[in-house]
Amino acid sequence: MNIIVCVKQVPDPEIPPAKFKIDTETKKVIPPPGVPPVISVYDERAVEAACRLKDKHKGKITVISIGSEKAIEVVRHAISMGADEGFVLQDEPFENLDSFGTAYVLGKAIQKIGNYDLILCGRQAADWGAGQVGSILAEILGLPLVTFAFDIQLEDKRFKVKRILKDGYEVVEVPMPALMTVSSEIGLPRLPAGMGLMLARRKQIPIWKAKDIGADPTQLDKTKAHTEITEIFIPKRETHCELITGATPADAAANLALKLIKLI
Amino acid sequence: MEQYKGVLILGEIADGKLAPITSELLGIGKKLADELAEDLSVLLMGGKAGGLAKEAIAYGADKVYIAEDSLFDEYNSDAYTQLVANLCQKVLPSILLIGHTDIGCDLAPRLNGRLGGGLAMDVNELSIDHTTKLLVSTRPIFGGNAYARVISKTARPQMATVRSKVFPPAERDESKQGQVIPVEEKVDPSAIKVRVIERIREEVEGVKLEEAEVVVSGGHGIGSAKNFEMLWELARLLGGTVGATRRSCDEGWIPVTRQIGQSGKVVSPKLYFAVALSGAMSHIVGCLGSKYIVAINKDPEANIFNIAHFGIVADYKEVLPALTAKFKELLSAK
Ligand SMILES: Cc1cc2nc3c(=O)[nH]c(=O)nc-3n(C[C@H](O)[C@H](O)[C@H](O)COP(=O)(O)OP(=O)(O)OC[C@H]3O[C@@H](n4cnc5c(N)ncnc54)[C@H](O)[C@@H]3O)c2cc1C
Numbered sequence: 097m098n099i100i101v102c103v104k105q106v107p108d109p110e111i112p113p114a115k116f117k118i119d120t121e122t123k124k125v126i127p128p129p130g131v132p133p134v135i136s137v138y139d140e141r142a143v144e145a146a147c148r149l150k151d152k153h154k155g156k157i158t159v160i161s162i163g164s165e166k167a168i169e170v171v172r173h174a175i176s177m178g179a180d181e182g183f184v185l186q187d188e189p190f191e192n193l194d195s196f197g198t199a200y201v202l203g204k205a206i207q208k209i210g211n212y213d214l215i216l217c218g219r220q221a222a223d224w225g226a227g228q229v230g231s232i233l234a235e236i237l238g239l240p241l242v243t244f245a246f247d248i249q250l251e252d253k254r255f256k257v258k259r260i261l262k263d264g265y266e267v268v269e270v271p272m273p274a275l276m277t278v279s280s281e282i283g284l285p286r287l288p289a290g291m292g293l294m295l296a297r298r299k300q301i302p303i304w305k306a307k308d309i310g311a312d313p314t315q316l317d318k319t320k321a322h323t324e325i326t327e328i329f330i331p332k333r334e335t336h337c338e339l340i341t342g343a344t345p346a347d348a349a350a351n352l353a354l355k356l357i358k359l360i
Numbered sequence: 361m362e363q364y365k366g367v368l369i370l371g372e373i374a375d376g377k378l379a380p381i382t383s384e385l386l387g388i389g390k391k392l393a394d395e396l397a398e399d400l401s402v403l404l405m406g407g408k409a410g411g412l413a414k415e416a417i418a419y420g421a422d423k424v425y426i427a428e429d430s431l432f433d434e435y436n437s438d439a440y441t442q443l444v445a446n447l448c449q450k451v452l453p454s455i456l457l458i459g460h461t462d463i464g465c466d467l468a469p470r471l472n473g474r475l476g477g478g479l480a481m482d483v484n485e486l487s488i489d490h491t492t493k494l495l496v497s498t499r500p501i502f503g504g505n506a507y508a509r510v511i512s513k514t515a516r517p518q519m520a521t522v523r524s525k526v527f528p529p530a531e532r533d534e535s536k537q538g539q540v541i542p543v544e545e546k547v548d549p550s551a552i553k554v555r556v557i558e559r560i561r562e563e564v565e566g567v568k569l570e571e572a573e574v575v576v577s578g579g580h581g582i583g584s585a586k587n588f589e590m591l592w593e594l595a596r597l598l599g600g601t602v603g604a605t606r607r608s609c610d611e612g613w614i615p616v617t618r619q620i621g622q623s624g625k626v627v628s629p630k631l632y633f634a635v636a637l638s639g640a641m642s643h644i645v646g647c648l649g650s651k652y653i654v655a656i657n658k659d660p661e662a663n664i665f666n667i668a669h670f671g672i673v674a675d676y677k678e679v680l681p682a683l684t685a686k687f688k689e690l691l692s693a694k
């Protein structure tokens with residue numbers, strides 16, 4: 097089975113909120129110094145989903161990422177987990193794309209790679225989190241779509257997929273090839289180890305430009321973007337936390353109960 | 361672009377009635393439509409949709425599109441996308457509002473892909489810019505650490521998904537008149553590629569999270585599934601229920617349906633206990649509507665202390681049993 101996974105590099109979303117800074121002028125986030133960017137959380141789980149399928153059915157996993165040259169790192173991470181190869185899509189017209197632009201570029205790269213049975217995306221990127229690139233990509237490629245997948249099985253050339261709902265889940269069946277967006281309920285991703293790490297270090301990761309994938313520049317014209325961000329801001333929160341103390345933690349707890357009982 | 365007019369709501373039906381999200385969308389939709397001096401319409405789909413048209417009109421709809429077909433009683437992504445896309449291509453709404461529900465989260469981005477519109481997901485504010493007359497949507501970015509205002513200059517429809525309880529429901533007006541328009545088109549069965557085999561609803565123990573007055577949430581610091589029992593004891597005593605962070609769900613200590621936050625549930629209890637969780641914004645956006653947030657964490661620097669109203673800096677294992685015991689004592693004396 098041939099699987100293509102779309103992975104994005106994002107600023108580490110797990111930094112403490114106090115370290116999260118934005119530049120309201122340029123409408124950009126200021127990455128905290130010294131904290132390296134990471135593979136977007138759900139994309140890492142999409143790689144995990146691909147690896148589980150490969151463990152069972154054999155096949156090849158290709159990862160692609162639109163980003164800066166540094167995005168090579170997230171492609172290497174995916175390879176260290178078990179992916180076979182990867183490409184970084186880096187070019188000036190690929191910068192600051194909206195969801196349609198992103199899906200268009202991914203679609204072009206996927207068509208160039210060709211020969212796929214399954215395409216996996218994360219359900220949402222951990223940075224700007226539009227939550228729609230996978231679905232738009234399915235429409236562009238004309239593929240059946242399953243969103244929020246957390247268990248993917250292959251049965252007789254069809255996929256049987258569990259997708260998460262707010263109060264349970266749904267089991268659906270789709271033909272191959274298909275596109276799925278992966279949700280975190282699939283479980284924790286594997287840790288890169290031994291062989292994988294070595295392969296990842298050695299692997300050549302080509303960089304593709306607009307001309308390499310035959311991207312039509314008019315499709316990437318920023319003045320025709322479907323959505324535009326006009327402002328970003330951090331809401332002010334002014335809560336004062338009253339710390340409850342006591343001679344021991346148990347005393348503090350008793351004092352807290354005395355306080356709260358009056359409020360409920 | 362000028363041919364795109366009006367606000368269209370994607371209605372949802374639950375238990376044979378208009379779902380609460382639909383009256384909420386009609387409420388905000390009416391405000392936006394009034395500002396544009398345009399019509400408010402709603403699409404209702406399902407075998408019994410026709411019977412709800414009057415109700416939708418009372419909630420402010422000028423036009424109700426009815427796709428009366430039991431094919432739509434259960435959500436199917438392919439069928440819904442096709443029907444709604446066809447209707448939008450005919451009616452040409454300028455704005456399309458959809459619930460940030462199981463249905464909406466799947467349908468909206470795909471519909472957007474098909475229509476070539478401009479979509480903002482999970483918005484918490486919607487307004488019309490007075491000079492440009494464009495829809496301005498505000499949505500969380502970076503896991504709720506910040507917010508962005510988003511517009512679509514030329515792409516239509518301008519779309520947004522909205523969580524339930526973000527906007528108040530529309531006011532009812534029994535005397536309101538409106539037009540009921542049947543949607544005649546049928547879905548092409550060959551376009552249905554995804555087949556739903558079964559849908560499993562998890563039975564909830566006790567009170568539903570969204571309705572609970574007290575929620576005791578546990579983070580990664582809880583350490584094991586067994587330790588969650590301590591949280592249950594407090595929750596049961598106070599007539600509440602238990603929630604969790606994603607890290608606790610990832611560990612398998614508690615079912616994923618109890619996750620609170622951006623990619624989980626949004627709760628608004630009177631009392632929210634945040635126990636051994638750090639207070640990542642993507643978790644906090646799920647409980648900001650709580651009246652009082654109480655933090656128990658051993659790290660005084662944890663972000664949760666910037667959010668909470670009351671806090672204890674200590675190991676939760678030394679706090680929770682004493683807290684439950686004291687509540688028991690106080691409640692029995694009441
Ligand atoms: C796109 C995206 C969406 C996300 N959606 C969600 C979501 O919907 N919901 C969600 O919860 N998360 C979500 N997350 C994850 C989120 O960013 C955090 O990783 C997660 O909330 C952290 O969980 P935690 O607080 O349990 O763990 P940690 O951050 O590891 O915190 C554990 C805390 O426990 C404390 N502690 C440890 N031991 C004890 C003890 N014995 N007594 C007292 N305190 C103790 C520690 O001091 C620490 O503060 C999302 C992330 C992304 C990127």
Ligand SMILES: Nc1ncnc2c1ncn2[C@@H]1O[C@H](COP(=O)(O)O)[C@@H](O)[C@H]1O
Pocket residue numbers: 102103104105136138139160161162163195198202216217218219220221222224225226227228229230
């Ligand atoms: N720059 C990118 N490179 C590769 N994949 C991406 C990129 N942006 C988004 N994606 C994919 O699309 C998913 C959803 O992203 P979004 O719609 O931006 O929240 C992500 O989880 C990725 O799988």
